[in-house]
Amino acid sequence: MEKVQENEAVKLIRVKEGLLKLSEAYLELANKCAIIFESQRDIAAHIPDVHHMALHEMKYTAMEKVQENEAVKLIRVKEGLLKLSEAYLELANKCAIIFESQRDIAAHIPDVHHMALHEMKYTGTGAMKQAVQKAKDRVDQYHLYQYRLIPHCPSVEEPPPPYTPGYYDPTTGQPYHVPGGDEAAFGSQLPSRPPGGNNNPDWLLPRDPPAACPPSPWPPAWGSDGEEEDRLSAAMGAARLG
Incomplete structure (x- = not known):
């Protein structure tokens, strides 16, 4: 009887231990x-x-991209406008050369x-x-720095670095002065100047009166009229009509 009670007590203790372990696990x-x-x-x-924070970072990144795109756009617009202006200046100066030649040709028309x-x-x-x-030679040998137009109201322009060759002040037509440098050395780096020591560009120099040409024989020989017309047409860059 006592053994049965002891076994029951052992079983009860084991059940309590299991419950305690289960409680600890819970x-x-x-x-x-x-x-x-x-x-x-x-x-x-x-x-x-x-x-x-993520939204703020995305907005900041987008703003940086927009600013970068606007800066690139402004740079491209400025470069394009500068190239367009230089092209217009080149066209105007070449047209001035052609019109000067036209004036010289018109000056040789005899007076009535x-x-x-x-x-x-x-x-x-x-x-x-x-x-x-x-005129053809001057147009072929055209350089933009030699034919800068002088504006009526000259704008303030920063002088270029000393290493920029052949650049002239548009307000005076003379090369920029290099501070602290040798003018003779700077002048040796520039392109050849017109003879006579004049610092003005070639197209600003006074023009000589048209040279007189020897008179053509009159009346012309038979058959020479067509040849003369062909030579004139070839000189003017046109074709003979008729």
Whole structure:
């Protein structure tokens, strides 16, 4: 009888131990769940801050990209306008050369002093060819720095660095002065200047009067009229009509 009671007591103790272990496991699980729930609560509390920081960073990055694109756009627009202005200046200066040649050619048209127009002689054939050839050479040898237009109201312009060759002040037509440098050494780096020691560009120099050409034989020989017309057409860059 006593052994049965002892066995029952042992069984009861073992059951109590199992219940205690199970309670401890439940407590550990509850602690772990509490920690997890607390971590989730902290994470949920920080989600708005993280979202705000990410949104702010995205806005800042987008603003930087917009500013960079606007800066690149401004640089491209400036480069394009400068190239367009230089092209217009080149066109205007080349047209000025051509119009000067046209004026020289027109100056050789004989004046009318009497009504006998059939007796007038045109003696400007050689000068016309010379003017056309000179204009063609000047256009072919055109350099932008030699034909800068002087504005009526000169703008303030920073002088270029000393290593910029062949650059002239548009307000004076003379090269920029290099501070602290040798003017002779700087002048040796510039392109060749017009003879005579004049610092002005070639197109600003006073022009000589048209040279007189030897008179053509009159009346012309038979068959020479067509040849002369062909030579004039070739000199003017045109084709003979008829």
